[in-house]
Amino acid sequence: MPRTKTAHAISDHIKNQLICVVTKKRYLDRKEELSCYSYDAFWEESIPDAVIFPRTADEVSRILKIASRHKIPVTGRGAGTSVCGAPIPLYHGIVLCFSKMDKIIEINTRDRYIIVQPGVINMDIQKALTPFGFFYPPDPGSMATSTIGGNIAQNAGGPRCLKYGVTMDYILGMEVVLATGEIVNFGSKNIKDVTGYKLSSLFCGSEGTLGLVTQAILKVVPMPETIKTLMVSFKDLDDTARAVSDIIGSGILPAAMELMDKFTLNAIEDSFDLGLDREAEGSLLIEIDGVKEACEKEMGKIIKKLTENNAGKIQESSTETDRQRLWTARRSAYGVFAKLAPDIISEDVTVPVSKVPEMIRKIKRITKSYGLRAGVLAHAGDGNMHPMIPANKNDKEEWTRVEKAFDEIFEAAAHLGGTLSGEHGIGLAKTRYLPLVMNQDTINLMTRIKQVIDPDNILNPGKFV
Ligand SMILES: Cc1cc2nc3c(=O)[nH]c(=O)nc-3n(C[C@H](O)[C@H](O)[C@H](O)COP(=O)(O)OP(=O)(O)OC[C@H]3O[C@@H](n4cnc5c(N)ncnc54)[C@H](O)[C@@H]3O)c2cc1C
Numbered sequence: 001m002p003r004t005k006t007a008h009a010i011s012d013h014i015k016n017q018l019i020c021v022v023t024k025k026r027y028l029d030r031k032e033e034l035s036c037y038s039y040d041a042f043w044e045e046s047i048p049d050a051v052i053f054p055r056t057a058d059e060v061s062r063i064l065k066i067a068s069r070h071k072i073p074v075t076g077r078g079a080g081t082s083v084c085g086a087p088i089p090l091y092h093g094i095v096l097c098f099s100k101m102d103k104i105i106e107i108n109t110r111d112r113y114i115i116v117q118p119g120v121i122n123m124d125i126q127k128a129l130t131p132f133g134f135f136y137p138p139d140p141g142s143m144a145t146s147t148i149g150g151n152i153a154q155n156a157g158g159p160r161c162l163k164y165g166v167t168m169d170y171i172l173g174m175e176v177v178l179a180t181g182e183i184v185n186f187g188s189k190n191i192k193d194v195t196g197y198k199l200s201s202l203f204c205g206s207e208g209t210l211g212l213v214t215q216a217i218l219k220v221v222p223m224p225e226t227i228k229t230l231m232v233s234f235k236d237l238d239d240t241a242r243a244v245s246d247i248i249g250s251g252i253l254p255a256a257m258e259l260m261d262k263f264t265l266n267a268i269e270d271s272f273d274l275g276l277d278r279e280a281e282g283s284l285l286i287e288i289d290g291v292k293e294a295c296e297k298e299m300g301k302i303i304k305k306l307t308e309n310n311a312g313k314i315q316e317s318s319t320e321t322d323r324q325r326l327w328t329a330r331r332s333a334y335g336v337f338a339k340l341a342p343d344i345i346s347e348d349v350t351v352p353v354s355k356v357p358e359m360i361r362k363i364k365r366i367t368k369s370y371g372l373r374a375g376v377l378a379h380a381g382d383g384n385m386h387p388m389i390p391a392n393k394n395d396k397e398e399w400t401r402v403e404k405a406f407d408e409i410f411e412a413a414a415h416l417g418g419t420l421s422g423e424h425g426i427g428l429a430k431t432r433y434l435p436l437v438m439n440q441d442t443i444n445l446m447t448r449i450k451q452v453i454d455p456d457n458i459l460n461p462g463k464f465v
Contacts, residue, residue: 009092012068018052018094021062026053026100037077037095042085042342043393044428048075048095055100057175057183057214064212065181067458074179075460076208078119078150081142083346084427086154086207088144090462095213098149100457105215109134113172113189114220118149118213123155127441134220137164140423141331149213155205157423159256159287159330161372162381164221166423168204173217176203177208179454189217202449207425208460210453224289227255228299229317231326232306233280237367240282241357243309244380247286248353250305252298257381258285258330262358264388265376267336274329277313284380285330333377333388340373342388345402347429349409350384351418362412363387370401384422410436426464434464 010018010029019027028034028051035117038047049072054060067074073093080087089095098119105115109132114125122143125136139158140146146156152174157166186199188344203210244257260268262281277283284306289296303314317323337344351359351365360376367374367389378385387409391402410420414436421430434443443465450457450465 009244010072010094014066014072015050017066018050019068021059022052022054026055026200028052028431037080037097038088040080040082040087041346042072042083042088042427042429043089043345044085044088046088046090046092048089049092049369051095051097053097053100057177058084060096060177060212060214061181061183063094063096064177064179068179068181068390068456071456071458073458073461074212074422076149076153076212077149079142079145079377081146082150082154082425082427083348084421084425084429086425086427086460086463087150088428090428093458098147101149101214102147105126107132107220108189109220110189111189112220113217115189115215116148117215118147118152120148122146122148122151129220130223134224135223136170136218136220136376137161138167138170141334148216148218152204152213153206153208154425155423157379157382157384159258159379161423162257162379163253163255163289168201168217170292171200171204171216172219173201174200174213175215176211176213179456179459183213183214187217191219205425207463209450209463209465210459212459213354224255224291226292226295227287227289227323228295228301229285229287229326230302230314230321231276231283231285231317231329232314233277233283233312234310235279235281235312237282237312237360239309240284241360241380243284243306243311244356245353246309247302247305248321248381250301252288252305254286254298254302254381255289256285256287257379259283259356259360259378259380260285260330260333261364261376263373264333264337264377267340267375268332269328271336272328272332274325276329280312285326318372334456337375337388337390342392342394343390343460345389345391345406345432347387347406347409348384348387348421348424349387349413349418350382350422351416353381353383353418355418356380356383356385359383359385359416359418362416363409366405366408367411370405372398372401374405379422382419382422428463431464
């Protein structure tokens with residue numbers, strides 16, 4: 001499929017057919033409107049020919065039938081918060097934006113599920129479940145804006161995923177529209193279901209390249225009785241990272257264990273004045289949850305491990321406001337980095353937890369050797385690290401250094417038995433690195449799967465296969 005834009009990619013005749021499905025109000029093709037759907041939080045852009053807002057699976061199916069007949073690329077879009085270029089319509093065509101499919105269809109705490117449309121914002125699921133004493137664990141940093149369709153397509157994770165697992169672990173069932181327009185259903189409302197191939201595992205994380213999710217049945221869990229949160233600082237980043245692998249290695253599984261280095265702590269403190277320790281080389285935000293007595297016992301064990309690793313100041317949150325203050329610090333990291341330069345590159349590598357100290361040392365050494373400013377933010381308990389580099393993509397010389405640094409960072413992660421992404425996905429950002437962690441036969445198998453399910457390659461073409 002050519003990437004260059006062809007004139008009249010969507011003829012008036014095809015446009016009229018599409019408008020018949022969704023009405024004029026939900027069909028955009030004015031240049032100034034289209035440009036809003038040409039990018040995400042990555043740094044590439046590509047303008048679609050049309051943006052369509054479906055309201056039902058039937059509309060999605062009819063649009064895909066038209067697109068399929070005319071071989072028009074179709075790229076799904078939630079909130080556009082992807083950091084790997086996944087929703088960028090590389091080959092133009094149609095962007096299907098799911099923001100109008102934003103209904104919570106059913107909450108059933110007795111059977112432990114919630115049924116939602118793909119455009120529902122992650123945070124709205126959390127808010128809807130709170131009065132029932134339940135929650136939905138996957139909590140990406142973007143949870144206030146990102147949609148469940150995008151979360152499923154990226155298999156999103158977040159701080160709580162250390163204990164609770166990622167999006168895939170919570171999908172009981174899905175309704176998906178294929179490139180042909182066929183509407184298929186995987187799974188069911190049952191917590192246990194091993195009927196047939198586990199197709200939800202294949203589609204979850206496929207970045208909209210195999211089908212478009214129009215409904216999801218998600219597992220929900222009861223809220224824990226107690227939550228305890230602490231923030232601890234260290235004079236040495238190695239000690240910080242070692243404390244993480246020591247705690248995990250001793251059999252304790254916190255709900256979250258987030259690491260921030262000095263650069264990140266100072267960037268946050270500059271913006272928010274939250275009382276973070278500016279002198280610390282590293283800090284950990286640790287949260288445990290469960291039954292009160294068990295939490296107290298676990299917290300005691302955690303503090304012992306922290307002390308053994310030369311921990312400095314430990315702040316335990318005593319109130320919910322205090323806990324929110326600590327989380328504000330962690331959750332604002334991306335925003336404060338964005339203030340430091342015109343662009344921010346937030347990458348995502350994962351290594352086995354025992355290798356976290358070594359990987360952090362490597363990230364620091366590599367970025368320093370290229371003369372780059374860099375912070376490290378990590379869901380450290382599961383080995384998932386976000387090296388963050390503020391830079392300016394219009395400065396060609398600096399940008400080349402950024403790219404070279406990331407080449408080395410990915411190589412280092414692969415060398416340590418790690419992988420290219422723990423949660424952000426592959427998109428446009430990392431396709432070229434796949435051979436570092438997969439052999440050619442495996443890449444060929446993924447390509448063949450794509451060819452079987454989407455033979456004309458109309459769904460989000462140009463992404464990872
Ligand atoms: C500040 C910030 C913090 C972040 N923190 C995290 C984090 O902690 N954890 C994490 O995992 N990610 C994080 N992300 C990345 C991003 O938010 C997630 O990948 C999120 O899941 C994307 O959701 P979205 O609704 O924005 O999807 P989009 O960005 O719009 O799309 C993402 C992908 O999903 C596809 N898609 C969208 N809707 C559908 C659908 N209905 N059917 C099929 N495919 C579809 C798109 O084609 C695209 O490939 C963060 C991003 C930012 C900017």
